[in-house]
Amino acid sequence: MIEAIRDAIGTAMEADPAVVVFGQDVGYFGGVFRCTQGLQQRFGKNRCFDAPISELGIVGAAIGMAAYGLRPCVEIQFADYVYPAYDQIVSEAARLRYRSNGDFTAPLVIRMPTGGGIFGGQTHSQSPEALFTHVAGLKTIVPSNPYDAKGLMIAAIEDDDPVIVLEPKRLYNGPFDGHPDRPVTPWSKHPLGEVPDGHYTVPLGKAAIRREGAAVTVLAYGTMVHTAEAAAIETGIDAEIVDLRSLVPLDLETIVASVEKTGRCVVVHEATLTSGFGAELAALVQEHCFFHLEAPVRRVTGWDTPYPHAQEWDYFPGPARLGRVLREALEA
Amino acid sequence: MSGAGEEGRLSLTVPEPHVRPGDQPDFSDLVVPPAGSVRRPPVDADPQDIRDLAYTIITVLDGEGRAHGPWAGALDDEALREGLRHMMVLRAFDARMQMAQRQGKTSFYMQNLGEEAVACAFRTALRPGDMNFPTYRQAGLLVAGGYPLVEMMNQIFSNESDPLKGRQLPIFYSSKSHGFFSISGNLGTQFIQAVGWAMASAIMNDTKIAAGWIGDGATAESDFHAAMVFASTYHAPVVLNIVNNQWAISTFQGIARGEAATFAARGHGFGIAALRVDGNDYLAVHAVASWAAERARRNLGPTLIEYVTYRAGAHSTSDDPSAYRPRVESEAWPLGDPIARLKQHLIARGAWSPERHVQAEAEVLETVIEAQREAETHGTLHAGGKPSARDIFENVYAQMPPHLKRQRQDAGV
Numbered sequence: 001m002i003e004a005i006r007d008a009i010g011t012a013m014e015a016d017p018a019v020v021v022f023g024q025d026v027g028y029f030g031g032v033f034r035c036t037q038g039l040q041q042r043f044g045k046n047r048c049f050d051a052p053i054s055e056l057g058i059v060g061a062a063i064g065m066a067a068y069g070l071r072p073c074v075e076i077q078f079a080d081y082v083y084p085a086y087d088q089i090v091s092e093a094a095r096l097r098y099r100s101n102g103d104f105t106a107p108l109v110i111r112m113p114t115g116g117g118i119f120g121g122q123t124h125s126q127s128p129e130a131l132f133t134h135v136a137g138l139k140t141i142v143p144s145n146p147y148d149a150k151g152l153m154i155a156a157i158e159d160d161d162p163v164i165v166l167e168p169k170r171l172y173n174g175p176f177d178g179h180p181d182r183p184v185t186p187w188s189k190h191p192l193g194e195v196p197d198g199h200y201t202v203p204l205g206k207a208a209i210r211r212e213g214a215a216v217t218v219l220a221y222g223t224m225v226h227t228a229e230a231a232a233i234e235t236g237i238d239a240e241i242v243d244l245r246s247l248v249p250l251d252l253e254t255i256v257a258s259v260e261k262t263g264r265c266v267v268v269h270e271a272t273l274t275s276g277f278g279a280e281l282a283a284l285v286q287e288h289c290f291f292h293l294e295a296p297v298r299r300v301t302g303w304d305t306p307y308p309h310a311q312e313w314d315y316f317p318g319p320a321r322l323g324r325v326l327r328e329a330l331e332a
Numbered sequence: 333m334s335g336a337g338e339e340g341r342l343s344l345t346v347p348e349p350h351v352r353p354g355d356q357p358d359f360s361d362l363v364v365p366p367a368g369s370v371r372r373p374p375v376d377a378d379p380q381d382i383r384d385l386a387y388t389i390i391t392v393l394d395g396e397g398r399a400h401g402p403w404a405g406a407l408d409d410e411a412l413r414e415g416l417r418h419m420m421v422l423r424a425f426d427a428r429m430q431m432a433q434r435q436g437k438t439s440f441y442m443q444n445l446g447e448e449a450v451a452c453a454f455r456t457a458l459r460p461g462d463m464n465f466p467t468y469r470q471a472g473l474l475v476a477g478g479y480p481l482v483e484m485m486n487q488i489f490s491n492e493s494d495p496l497k498g499r500q501l502p503i504f505y506s507s508k509s510h511g512f513f514s515i516s517g518n519l520g521t522q523f524i525q526a527v528g529w530a531m532a533s534a535i536m537n538d539t540k541i542a543a544g545w546i547g548d549g550a551t552a553e554s555d556f557h558a559a560m561v562f563a564s565t566y567h568a569p570v571v572l573n574i575v576n577n578q579w580a581i582s583t584f585q586g587i588a589r590g591e592a593a594t595f596a597a598r599g600h601g602f603g604i605a606a607l608r609v610d611g612n613d614y615l616a617v618h619a620v621a622s623w624a625a626e627r628a629r630r631n632l633g634p635t636l637i638e639y640v641t642y643r644a645g646a647h648s649t650s651d652d653p654s655a656y657r658p659r660v661e662s663e664a665w666p667l668g669d670p671i672a673r674l675k676q677h678l679i680a681r682g683a684w685s686p687e688r689h690v691q692a693e694a695e696v697l698e699t700v701i702e703a704q705r706e707a708e709t710h711g712t713l714h715a716g717g718k719p720s721a722r723d724i725f726e727n728v729y730a731q732m733p734p735h736l737k738r739q740r741q742d743a744g745v
Contacts, residue, residue: 092525
C-alpha cells in the first residue's frame with residue numbers, strides 16, 4: 001500500500017504542476033513510512049519538501065497555497081497528532097468555499113496514518129475519522145487495499161474540496177485480518193495488491209462489496225474490512241461485506257440495497273464506540289431500512305477508552321469479537 | 333512583590349493596565365522618538381543589523397504636521413489627498429454602519445476608528461494580484477483598494493445582493509479580485525495562511541506577494557508562532573503585520589505580553605526583519621509598507637511590522653469599553669488621530685485647507701449615504717430582500733453530495 005500511495009502522489013504530481021507535497025520528514029528522507037520516498041529527487045524541493053514540526057502550520061500554509069491555486073497534498077505524521085491542526089481544518093479548510101461563496105477554495109489533501117494493531121499505544125493508534133465526518137465541508141476517505149489507495153488518492157488530489165485521507169498503517173505492508181499470531185502476508189499475494197501503472201481513479205462516495213452474502217450486512221472500512229472477511233470465514237456466516245472506502249460522501253445506496261437484501265446489519269470500526277461513525281451508520285440504516293430489518297443494528301468497535309499498549313488485542317476489535325456479534329445478530 | 337527573590341511561598345503574576353475606569357489615562361511608558369529620527373536601512377538589510385528598529389517607533393509627521401527624515405517624501409500631494417479621502421470614507425462608513433446596527437438594519441458591526449491609516453496606507457503599497465489576509469479590522473484595505481461601498485453594505489445587511497449570500501457575519505468580507513482574503517471569525521488562522529500563499533507564489537516563481545494581518549491580542553495564538561516559523565524557514569515573500577491597538581476586547585496588550593518586549597521584537601527570534609511604526613502616521617505607514625513590500629518582491633524574505641495605534645472605538649457593537657478603560661483614554665493617546673494628522677500635514681504643505689476639508693467631509697458623507705440608500709433597496713437584515721434558503725446548501729462542496737440534496741429537499745427549498 002505504501003508503494004501505491006507513493007505511486008498515486010507521483011502520478012498526480014506528474015499530471016499537474018500545481019500539486020505540491022510537504023510535511024514532517026516527507027522531503028529528503030521520504031517519510032517515516034516511506035510514502036513520499038524519491039519524490040523530492042524526482043520533482044525537486046519546490047514540489048516536495050520538509051516542514052517544521054507544526055501541524056497547524058502545515059495545514060494552515062496548505063490552505064494559503066490552495067487559496068493561491070495550488071493543490072497541496074500534505075502529511076500529518078500520525079492521525080493522533082492532527083489535533084493542533086484541527087482549528088485550521090474545521091474552521092478554515094472546511095468552510096472556505098462556503099463562507100466566501102466560492103470566491104476562495106481549498107482543494108487540498110491531508111494524509112494521515114491511522115488505526116491500531118501495531119502496539120502503537122495511545123498516540124500512534126487512534127482512529128479520529130468521526131472528528132472529520134462531523135464537519136460540513138470535508139470529505140473523509142479510508143482505503144483498505146493498494147488498488148483503492150492509489151485510485152482514491154488520485155481522486156482526492158484532483159477533487160476540488162478538502163479531503164482527509166486516513167491511511168490504516170496496519171495495512172501499509174500487507175492485509176491484516178486481526179490475527180496477530182499469524183505471519184503477515186505481503187500485498188503481492190492479494191488480488192487487490194495489484195496496482196496498475198499510470199493514472200486511474202476510484203471515485204469518492206462509492207462503496208465496494210468485498211464479499212457477497214445473504215445473511216447479514218457488515219459495514220466496514222480500513223483494517224476492519226479484512227477482519228470482517230476473516231470473521232465470515234471463521235464463523236461460516238454468509239456475510240455481505242461492504243467496504244465503505246469513502247465515509248463522506250457516503251454511498252448510502254449500496255448500504256441500503258445490501259441491508260434490504262440481508263435484513264441484518266453489523267457495523268465495525270476500530271474507533272471508540274460513543275458518537276463514533278458507526279452511530280451515524282446505524283442511524284442511517286435504521287432510518288432507511290427499518291421495515292427490512294429483522295434484528296437490531298449492532299456495532300463492534302474499540303472500547304470507549306484511550307488506546308492501550310499492553311492490552312492491544314483485548315482492545316482491537318478482532319474476528320472473534322466480530323464473529324460473536326455476527327452470530328448474535330443472526331439469532332436475534 | 334514582598335519576598336521577591338527569596339525562597340518561600342510562590343505567587344502568580346497577572347499583568348494589569350496602569351489605569352482603569354475613573355483613572356487618569358497614562359501613556360508614560362510609550363516612548364516616541366522625534367519625527368524623522370529613526371534611520372531607514374536599505375531593503376536588503378540583514379535582520380541582525382536592524383534589530384534596533386523593533387524597539388523604536390518610526391514616525392514621519394511631527395506635532396505640527398511637518399514631515400521629517402528618511403522615511404518621508406515618497407508620496408505626492410495627490411496621493412496624500414487620496415489617502416486622506418480613503419480614511420475619511422472609512423470613518424464615515426463606520427459611523428453610518430454603527431448607526432445602522434443600532435437601528436436594527438444589521439446584527440453586528442466593528443469600527444476601524446483611530447486605525448484608519450494602517451490599512452488605508454498599507455493598501456497603496458501593494459500591487460494588483462497581491463493578496464491580503466486581513467482580520468476583521470482592516471476594512472481600509474477594501475476602501476483604499478476601490479472595492480464598492482455598496483457591496484460592503486450588502487454584505488453587512490445580509491441582503492439579496494450580499495456577495496456572500498447571507499452566510500457570513502457582517503463585515504466578514506471576501507474579495508479575491510481586490511486582494512482581500514475571506515475573513516474568518518477564528519483569530520490568527522489567516523496569519524499562517526498568508527505565509528502559505530506567499531510560499532505558493534515563490535513555488536510558482538511568480539512576482540506576487542502576500543500580507544498577513546493580526547492584532548496584538550491574537551499574537552498569543554499558536555498560529556502566530558507557526559506563521560513566523562514558516563515565513564522564516566522558507567524565506568516567504570510576505571509582510572506580516574501586527575496592529576497593536578493596545579486592546580484585545582477588554583484585555584490590555586500586556587496580557588499578550590506586549591510589555592515584556594515590543595511585538596515587533598518577536599521577529600528577532602526567527603531572524604525576521606522587524607520594524608515598529610507609528611500607526612497613526614499615514615506617511616510612516618506607507619513608507620514601511622513599501623519598504624517591506626519591496627523586500628518581499630526582491631525575494632529578500634519576510635518582514636514583521638508592528639503598527640502602534642489605539643483602538644479608539646468599542647471592540648464591537650456588542651462591547652462597552654467604559655467598563656474596563658477610562659472613557660477619555662483615546663483622547664490622551666500620544667499618537668493622536670490619523671485623519672487629523674494627515675489633514676494638518678496637507679495643510680502645512682499647502683495642498684489642502686480647512687475649507688476644502690469641510691467640503692470633503694460633506695462629499696464623503698454624501699457618497700456613503702448614497703451607497704447606503706442603494707444597498708438598502710436590496711434589503712436589510714430584517715426587512716426587504718434577503719438571500720434564498722436554498723443558498724444555505726450551496727458551496728459547502730464544489731458539487732452538492734447526495735446527503736445535502738436530501739436535506740435541501742427536507743427543508744422544502
